[in-house]
Each structure stands twice: as C-alpha cells, then as structure tokens.
Amino acid sequence: MHGARFILAAATLSVGLLAATGQMFGGGQAFAAGEAAATGQVVPPQDVKIKDNAVMASLTGKPGDVAAGRKYFVDKKLGNCLACHADKDLSKQLFHGNVGPTLDNVASRWKPEQLRAILVNAKAVFGPQTVMPGFYSLEVGKNVRKDLVGKTILSADQVEGIVAYLSTLK
Ligand code: HEC
Known part of the structure; x- marks a missing residue:
C-alpha cells in the first residue's frame, strides 16, 4: 500500500511538473509574440x-x-x-x-x-x-x-x- 501511494504521489508530482513546464513554455511564447508585436509594428x-x-x-x-x-x-x-x-x-x-x-x-x-x-x-x-x-x-x-x-x-x-x-x- 505504501508503495502504491508513493507511485501515485510521484505520478501526481510529475504531472504537476509537466503542467508547470508547459506553463513556462506557453508563457514564454506568449511573451515573445507580444514582444514581436510591440517591436514589429507594420507601417500602413x-x-x-x-x-x-x-x-x-x-x-x-x-x-x-x-x-x-x-x-x-x-x-x-x-x-x-x-x-x-x-x-x-x-x-x-x-x-x-x-x-x-x-x-x-x-x-x-x-x-x-x-x-x-x-x-x-x-x-x-x-x-x-x-x-x-x-x-x-x-x-x-x-x-x-x-x-x-x-x-x-x-x-x-x-x-x-x-x-x-x-x-x-x-
Ligand atoms: C513595368 C516595369 C517595371 C517593373 C514591373 C518594375 N520596375 Fe523597377 N524600374 C522600372 C523602370 C522603367 C525604372 C527606371 C526609372 C524610370 O525612369 O522610370 C525602374 C527603376 C528601378 C530601380 C532603380 C534602378 C537604378 O539603377 O537606378 C530599382 C531599384 C527598381 N526599379 C526595382 C524594382 C523592383 C525591386 C521591382 C519589383 C518589385 C521592380 N523594380 C519592378 C520598371 C519596372
């Protein structure tokens, strides 16, 4: 029982980590796009x-x-x-x-x-x-x-x- 709980906890932890890295990358990309829009204004x-x-x-x-x-x-x-x-x-x-x-x-x-x-x-x-x-x-x-x-x-x-x-x- 102990082992199973550990595995469960580890799985939850890694899912949590994945979500966190996902957010990190997602956030990073959004920032880059925002920056590109700010510096890359097209002149009509x-x-x-x-x-x-x-x-x-x-x-x-x-x-x-x-x-x-x-x-x-x-x-x-x-x-x-x-x-x-x-x-x-x-x-x-x-x-x-x-x-x-x-x-x-x-x-x-x-x-x-x-x-x-x-x-x-x-x-x-x-x-x-x-x-x-x-x-x-x-x-x-x-x-x-x-x-x-x-x-x-x-x-x-x-x-x-x-x-x-x-x-x-x-
Ligand atoms: C319908 C013909 C035509 C098209 C299409 C055309 N040009 Fe021209 N271009 C000319 C003529 C003629 C001149 C010379 C200027 C004059 O006396 O009208 C010229 C001049 C130039 C000059 C100056 C050249 C020099 O040595 O002084 C550049 C640079 C140039 N064109 C670039 C382009 C580019 C790049 C394109 C495509 C996006 C293009 N042209 C499309 C006809 C054209």
Missing part, C-alpha cells in the same frame, strides 16, 4: 513618409530576409521585377525584361532607405511618368479593379525582403 501604406527620395525606417520595424526577398523579386504573382529588370545574380531565370535598368550593383547606386522608397512608390522618386508600379502605395491609378482598392501589390514584409535582397547587389 497611407502612413509611409517618403522624404528626400528615402523611407528611413523599416516598414515592419525589422530587417528584411534576403533569401525570401530574392524569391519575391522573381515571383510573377508578387514583385515580378524580372519582367522589367535583369540582374546577373538571376541570369538563369527566364523571361528577363529590359524595360527597366539592370539591377547589377544597384546597392552602390542607392542606399537601402532609397531602395525602400523606390519600391514603396516609384512615382515619388522617378516622377509620374515612370512605368514602374508603386508596390506599397494606395495611389495605383484611377481604374483599379474593385477587389484591389485599398490593397498594395506587396506586403510590408515582402518590401523589406526585396530591399534586403537588392542591398546585397553591390
């Missing part, structure tokens, strides 16, 4: 300020992911940047366009905050005649499809990824 497109051809702060409050940005750059449904721009890094990809300049060494021509401004709203940097779309702007033209009103082509996170990728092209 209507609040982005382009000054002197630059947007100084990251749109997500965090640095972008280079590898992800490279994918968005190529993705026809997202940036589709290759439709108009070539770059040596991606010379194996098909269907390069040359409407826009090649982006080789683009990071030695533009600082990251300027690249961010070009991506957010190319018209603000190159003038209203440019054919390059504004990727994080609500000023996309007059005859916008209803389902696209109020939306941007890229998310803040995607813009930051592409800025990070372009910044590696030195």
Whole structure:
C-alpha cells in the first residue's frame, strides 16, 4: 500500500511538473509574440513618409530576409521585377525584361532607405511618368479593379525582403 501511494504521489508530482513546464513554455511564447508585436509594428501604406527620395525606417520595424526577398523579386504573382529588370545574380531565370535598368550593383547606386522608397512608390522618386508600379502605395491609378482598392501589390514584409535582397547587389 505504501508503495502504491508513493507511485501515485510521484505520478501526481510529475504531472504537476509537466503542467508547470508547459506553463513556462506557453508563457514564454506568449511573451515573445507580444514582444514581436510591440517591436514589429507594420507601417500602413497611407502612413509611409517618403522624404528626400528615402523611407528611413523599416516598414515592419525589422530587417528584411534576403533569401525570401530574392524569391519575391522573381515571383510573377508578387514583385515580378524580372519582367522589367535583369540582374546577373538571376541570369538563369527566364523571361528577363529590359524595360527597366539592370539591377547589377544597384546597392552602390542607392542606399537601402532609397531602395525602400523606390519600391514603396516609384512615382515619388522617378516622377509620374515612370512605368514602374508603386508596390506599397494606395495611389495605383484611377481604374483599379474593385477587389484591389485599398490593397498594395506587396506586403510590408515582402518590401523589406526585396530591399534586403537588392542591398546585397553591390
Ligand atoms: C513595368 C516595369 C517595371 C517593373 C514591373 C518594375 N520596375 Fe523597377 N524600374 C522600372 C523602370 C522603367 C525604372 C527606371 C526609372 C524610370 O525612369 O522610370 C525602374 C527603376 C528601378 C530601380 C532603380 C534602378 C537604378 O539603377 O537606378 C530599382 C531599384 C527598381 N526599379 C526595382 C524594382 C523592383 C525591386 C521591382 C519589383 C518589385 C521592380 N523594380 C519592378 C520598371 C519596372
């Protein structure tokens, strides 16, 4: 009887411990998520300020992911940047366009905050005649499809990824 009670007690104890560690991890994750939300505030497109051809702060409050940005750059449904721009890094990809300049060494021509401004709203940097779309702007033209009103082509996170990728092209 003694033994059984001991086992029971031990089992209760370990269940208690498991619950405690569970809480510890659960609590830790919740804290991390809360912290990410606090430091990773996304700037909505209507609040982005382009000054002197630059947007100084990251749109997500965090640095972008280079590898992800490279994918968005190529993705026809997202940036589709290759439709108009070539770059040596991606010379194996098909269907390069040359409407826009090649982006080789683009990071030695533009600082990251300027690249961010070009991506957010190319018209603000190159003038209203440019054919390059504004990727994080609500000023996309007059005859916008209803389902696209109020939306941007890229998310803040995607813009930051592409800025990070372009910044590696030195
Ligand atoms: C419809 C064609 C088109 C698309 C799509 C396009 N661009 Fe452009 N881009 C241009 C043109 C044209 C210019 C040159 C500026 C001008 O005179 O209009 C340019 C200029 C640039 C510049 C400055 C280059 C330099 O060397 O000065 C960068 C950086 C750039 N684009 C990045 C991008 C990225 C990143 C994407 C995808 C998210 C993209 N562009 C999509 C047409 C395009």
